[in-house]
Amino acid sequence: MAADEYYDAIGQVLSYVLSAEDFIHSQREIEEGVHFWILRDGTTLNFHVHPNDRYFVLTYQFLLTQAVSQAYEENNKLLTEHMEQYNVDETRISDEDLYRTVALHRIQDVGEEEAQKIETDIRALATHTDCRIGTKAEQHPEESETEIWNGVTVSGLLYPYESNFGPRDYEQTAQEVLSVGNQIDESIKKLGVMKEIGFEP
Incomplete structure (x- = not known):
């Protein structure tokens, strides 16, 4: 497609973003x-x-690593406990990667059944919307062939090239994504790791 059409479409959607406050x-x-x-x-x-x-x-995502890392920033005692529990050597990790590395070790304990139940619950919540549900995975910090379940995404599609696309389309999609996203928070807070860090949406 022509570059001007592409950038015009971006500008159109962003104008709807602003008009929605x-x-x-x-x-x-x-x-x-x-x-x-x-x-x-x-x-x-x-x-x-x-x-x-x-x-x-348009996507909302909940990453366990983000929530756990934020908890470490606020609770150094919890960080120290988990570093000892998972034998994390901070001298081999940069300061900016420390929280995330320890968080990855912690969330690897989320069981497959536990993760699948969360995904099933969230897909059920999104049934009556046009939202798409996805999952996020991260590479294990020490085992490159191992992936760790790291949360859920909910996405909505916008079609700005269609002639009837307008502010209401943006508003409806954004609200659906936000609504399902809020319910994701409520589902994920039931995980053991989220209870441990005192997560509240």
């Missing part, structure tokens, strides 16, 4: 297109635009 938090150009962070009712949504797609993607 949502806040454009930041943006970044990446190889796969342009990435925006949108703040809606205190929650961050990822808005991804790929130049070769006829749709844009």
Whole structure:
């Protein structure tokens, strides 16, 4: 598609973002297109635009590593306990990676059945919406062939190239993503690791 059509479509959607009184938090150009962070009712949504797609993607994600890392920032005692529990040598890890590395060790204890139940519950919540549910996985810090379940994503698609696309389409999609995202938080807080860190959505 022509570059002007692509950038016009981005501008159109962003104008709807602002008219909905949502806040454009930041943006970044990446190889796969342009990435925006949108703040809606205190929650961050990822808005991804790929130049070769006829749709844009609005996503909410819950990453266990983020929640656990934030808990470590606020609770050094918990961080120290987990470093000892998982034999993490901080002298071999940069300060900026320490929280995340320890968090990955901690969340590897989330059982497969526990994770699947969360996913099943969330897919049921999204049944009556147009949202798509996905999962996030991370590489184990010491075993490159092992993946660790790291949370869930909910995405909604926007079709700005369609002639009837308007502000209501953005509003409905953003609200559905946010609504299901809030329910993701409520489901995930039941995990043992979330109870341990005192997570509250």
